[in-house]
Amino acid sequence: MRSAACNAWVNRAIDIEFLFLTGDLGYNALEPLRERLGDRFINAGVAEQNMVSVGAGLAIEGMNVWIYSIAPFCYARPFEQIRNDICQHRLPVKLVGNGGGYGYGAQGASHHALEDYGALLTLLGMKAFVPAFSVDVEAVIDRMHHIDHPGYLRLGRCEQPPGQEVEAFSPWRRLVRGGGISVVVVGPLAGLFWQHMLSMNESTRPDLWVLGELPVTDISDMPPALLTNIRANGLCVVEEHGLQGSVGQQLAALLMGGGFTPPRFLHCYAKGYPSGTYGSQSFHRHESGLEPGQVMEALGIAP
Amino acid sequence: MMQSKFEEVRIKARLRLLQMHYEAGVGHIGGNFSALDAMLYLHHNVMSSEDQFVLSKGHAAGALYVALWSCGILQESDLGSFHNDGTLLSGHPPPDRLEGIPVATGSLGHGLPMACGMALARKLKNQPGKIFCLCSDGEWQEGSNWEALIFARHHKLSNLVVLVDVNGLQGFGSTQTVASMNDLGKHMEAFGLRTRELDGHLEASLEQINTRSVEDRWCYLLQTVKGKGISFMENRLEWHYLPLDEASYRQALAELGP
Numbered sequence: 001m002r003s004a005a006c007n008a009w010v011n012r013a014i015d016i017e018f019l020f021l022t023g024d025l026g027y028n029a030l031e032p033l034r035e036r037l038g039d040r041f042i043n044a045g046v047a048e049q050n051m052v053s054v055g056a057g058l059a060i061e062g063m064n065v066w067i068y069s070i071a072p073f074c075y076a077r078p079f080e081q082i083r084n085d086i087c088q089h090r091l092p093v094k095l096v097g098n099g100g101g102y103g104y105g106a107q108g109a110s111h112h113a114l115e116d117y118g119a120l121l122t123l124l125g126m127k128a129f130v131p132a133f134s135v136d137v138e139a140v141i142d143r144m145h146h147i148d149h150p151g152y153l154r155l156g157r158c159e160q161p162p163g164q165e166v167e168a169f170s171p172w173r174r175l176v177r178g179g180g181i182s183v184v185v186v187g188p189l190a191g192l193f194w195q196h197m198l199s200m201n202e203s204t205r206p207d208l209w210v211l212g213e214l215p216v217t218d219i220s221d222m223p224p225a226l227l228t229n230i231r232a233n234g235l236c237v238v239e240e241h242g243l244q245g246s247v248g249q250q251l252a253a254l255l256m257g258g259g260f261t262p263p264r265f266l267h268c269y270a271k272g273y274p275s276g277t278y279g280s281q282s283f284h285r286h287e288s289g290l291e292p293g294q295v296m297e298a299l300g301i302a303p
Numbered sequence: 304m305m306q307s308k309f310e311e312v313r314i315k316a317r318l319r320l321l322q323m324h325y326e327a328g329v330g331h332i333g334g335n336f337s338a339l340d341a342m343l344y345l346h347h348n349v350m351s352s353e354d355q356f357v358l359s360k361g362h363a364a365g366a367l368y369v370a371l372w373s374c375g376i377l378q379e380s381d382l383g384s385f386h387n388d389g390t391l392l393s394g395h396p397p398p399d400r401l402e403g404i405p406v407a408t409g410s411l412g413h414g415l416p417m418a419c420g421m422a423l424a425r426k427l428k429n430q431p432g433k434i435f436c437l438c439s440d441g442e443w444q445e446g447s448n449w450e451a452l453i454f455a456r457h458h459k460l461s462n463l464v465v466l467v468d469v470n471g472l473q474g475f476g477s478t479q480t481v482a483s484m485n486d487l488g489k490h491m492e493a494f495g496l497r498t499r500e501l502d503g504h505l506e507a508s509l510e511q512i513n514t515r516s517v518e519d520r521w522c523y524l525l526q527t528v529k530g531k532g533i534s535f536m537e538n539r540l541e542w543h544y545l546p547l548d549e550a551s552y553r554q555a556l557a558e559l560g561p
Contacts, residue, residue, distance in 0.1 A: 019427070039427060045457075050416045050450035057420020060405055061428070081447075084410055085417055088398040 001155045001188075002029040002098060004134040008141035009066065010036050015145075017062060021055050023048050023069040025098070030068070052078040052095075056085035059093050064145065070104065071097030071113030071154065075120055086150050087123040093151075094144050095120075100130065100154035100187065101240030101270060102284035109278070114270045116154060118245020121215050125149040128214040130187035131169065134158040136212065139169035156240075157281070159191030161198065171213035172223050178205035181264060181299060182229045186211050186239040186247050189290065193238070196292035204301065206236065216250050219258040227260065234264030238295055240285065243269050268295050309347065309506050312373050316343055317532055317559045319382065320369045325552040327386035329394060331362045333529040333542030337470035337503070338437060339366040341525050344509040345435055345466075346370045346403075353432030355405045355421060359414020360439035360468060361395035368392050371403040412445025414438065415465065419451050422463040437466045441473030444482045449494065456495040465496070465522040466512070468503060470529040472540050488524050496522045503527035533558055 006029055012018050013036040020033060020041050034041040044051035048069060055065045067074065074097040075082065086093045097116055104111035117128040129151060131140045137155075144151045160166060167173055175190060176197045183206040185193050190210035197205050207229050216222065235255070237248035248267035255262065271288040278284075285291055289298065296302075306314075320339060324332050338360065345356060358367045368385065371377040377392075384390035391397060395409030405421070408414045418436035425432060442448060455463055467487065471478055484490055488498040502508035503525030512523055529543070530536025533555045547555065 019424075042423075042458075044454065045450075047447075047450035047453065049412075049447040050419070050454055053413055053416030053447065053451075054420035054423065054454060057406070057417035057422075058424045059420075060400075060417070061421050061424030061430075063424050063427075080410060081413065081416070084398075084407065085413055088407055089400075090398070 001131060001134050001137050001158055004137035005096070005141060005155060006030055006033050008138045009033050011138075012141070012145055013037050015064060017064045019058055019063045019065050021051050021065065021067045023051050023073055025069050048073050048077040049081050052081035053085045055093050056081070056089060056091055059086075059091040060089065064092070066094045066096060068096040068098070070111060071099050071116050072111060075113070075116050075152065079119065082120070082150070083123050087125055090125055090149060092148050094153060095151070096153045096155065098155045100156045101189075102281045103156050105280040105284070106278055109273065112284075113154070114240075114242045114272065115245060116241070117152060117214055118241060120152045121245060123150070126152060128152040128154060130154045130212050130214065132188050132190045132210045132212055133160040133166050135160070135166050136169040140212070154187065156188040159188050161191060161195040164194065169212060171211065171221070172226065173210050173212070174208070174223070174225070175210055176205065176208035177202065178207045179203040180206045180301065181234045181236055182207045182209065182226055183236045183238060183295070184209045184211055184226075184247070184251065186241065189238060189240050189285070193292045193295075196296070206299070206301070207233075211247060214247065214250070216247070216254060219254050219260075230255065230262050231260055232263075234262040236266040236268065236295065236299060238268045238290060240270050240290060242272070243267075266298060268298070307506060309344065312343055312347060313340060314559070314561050316369045316373050318556065319372065320365055321547070321552065321555055321559060323365055323369065323382050323385050325547045328546050329386050330542075330544040330546045331365070331394070332545070332547065333472070333536055333539065334360065334439065334468070334470065335363045335366040336531045336533065336536065337527040337529045338363040338468045339369065340504045340531070341437060341466060341468065341509065341527075342366050342370040343373060344506070345512070346374050348510075349512055350435060351432070355432065355434050356403065357406055357408070357414045357418040357421070357434060357436040358396055359408055359418070359436055360411070360442060361408030361414070363468070364392070364394060364396045367396060367404070374403075376403045411439065411442040412447035415448050416451040416454070418463060419455050419458075419460060422455070422460040423458055425462055426458070426460065433462045433464055435464045435466065437468060439473070440467055440469045440471065440478050440487060441481070443467070443484065443487060452491065452494040452496065461521065463521060464512075467522070467524050468527050469524050470527045472529045472538065472543060474543055476540065491522050498522045498524055500524045500526060504531055
């Protein structure tokens with residue numbers, strides 16, 4: 001998704017207030033943006049705390065600021081700077097974390113982002129955006145470019161099934177219609193489920209939705225068709241994120257508060273490093289039970 | 304001998320600051336009195352309407368509020384609300400973009416990096432005005448400040464003026480006993496800054512902070528006294544935190560009075 005993001009930012013470079021900060025990352029991806037922005041593209045070096053506070057200072061002076069790094073270096077190292085300097089000032093600074101979830105695979109735990117949106121969404125005014133497919137990125141960046149509050153963009157790897165058309169980005173999209181339980185997947189992992197369900201029987205397969213904008217704070221923001229099916233057949237939430245601060249927790253609390261009692265609720269989330277070993281993104285998803293076949297098995301749905 | 308205008312401002316400000324902290328029952332008095340003179344001098348004698356001031360040592364918010372009050376930016380009623388329920392003037396500068404308070408601080412090591420961002424924005428937009436940033440000396444134990452110095456130098460932020468309130472005391476010891484950096488100025492110079500030591504209380508010394516000299520010497524190390532002007536507070540660690548009781552307030556008033 002990085003090249004799609006780079007293109008989207010290049011398209012906005014005409015805005016003279018647009019300024020991009022990177023923490024020394026973006027090699028072989030962001031060069032066109034650097035070229036286009038000139039002195040408004042700033043490599044702030046390996047100093048993320050300073051980078052975030054500098055971004056806040058730039059925004060105070062009216063600049064439209066985007067801050068980019070590998071996901072954990074973007075939100076974890078400078079968390080207090082995000083909290084105090086961006087969020088408490090209600091500045092519309094945009095943070096971009098590349099490689100959400102286990103995206104950096106065998107690079108190891110330091111590079112994984114299993115608590116990014118959960119942690120950030122505890123902060124004042126913060127919203128998180130999780131495009132599922134590369135084609136979403138332009139619309140998401142356009143949306144974020146115009147927000148008046150802090151935002152976090154979680155970039156991952158596009159896993160769109162070959163030959164399948166994606167409808168235009170919106171916070172909730174139905175990817176596969178089915179007669180079974182509602183499955184809500186956050187971000188790119190949805191592509192795997194989409195691919196998996198294409199070969200399943202429509203009457204019994206799950207009704208698959210992808211969620212791309214967080215938090216979900218009001219039940220009326222959820223599609224009525226989804227709510228109806230949750231009430232009838234239950235809900236399964238799948239996300240490459242830890243339990244605490246997860247979408248699963250958000251939706252469970254929201255549904256309970258709204259008087260919805262799904263006949264069934266299953267939450268599949270990132271469980272860290274159960275075997276104590278490291279590997280690819282697929283390896284870690286498998287260890288956490290996040291792969292479509294594992295989820296279907298947990299739901300008791302035949303392949 | 305006739306008092307200078309600055310001296311008149313200072314006397315009123317010190318008394319008002321003392322009253323404010325006494326009525327609110329809050330501490331951090333020592334670090335407010337070490338920084339007050341520099342803030343007054345900057346706001347009355349150095350800064351123009353295009354400049355901005357960032358108080359990185361946010362625990363000296365009282366002194367900032369009083370400095371802004373002395374310029375007519377904050378009102379008596381504002382100061383009267385300090386630290387009370389419903390106030391805009393919290394114990395550390397608030398994030399509400401009040402006039403004269405462009406950024407909130409309170410956690411150390413945030414003000415200077417934000418000031419760098421503000422200075423860079425003006426440089427990129429070719430806008431006038433300087434960003435003045437006052438830090439504490441203990442605050443230089445924060446790594447983010449050193450990150451900011453690297454950034455400021457690399458981006459040639461000549462519209463940034465750094466000042467350090469070198470009162471030598473921090474929360475639970477002296478800067479020398481907690482984390483000695485010996486000569487802070489030398490460390491800063493190693494990061495490519497030009498530094499200059501000034502007496503942070505003497506008007507004749509503070510006069511050397513001016514917009515002509517800042518391009519050459521843009522880090523001022525202000526030698527100050529914690530609790531300046533109040534005998535029982537001066538250079539006393541406990542006045543980093545202690546609030547005033549009535550007896551000590553009366554004594555301090557007597558010492559500061561005209």
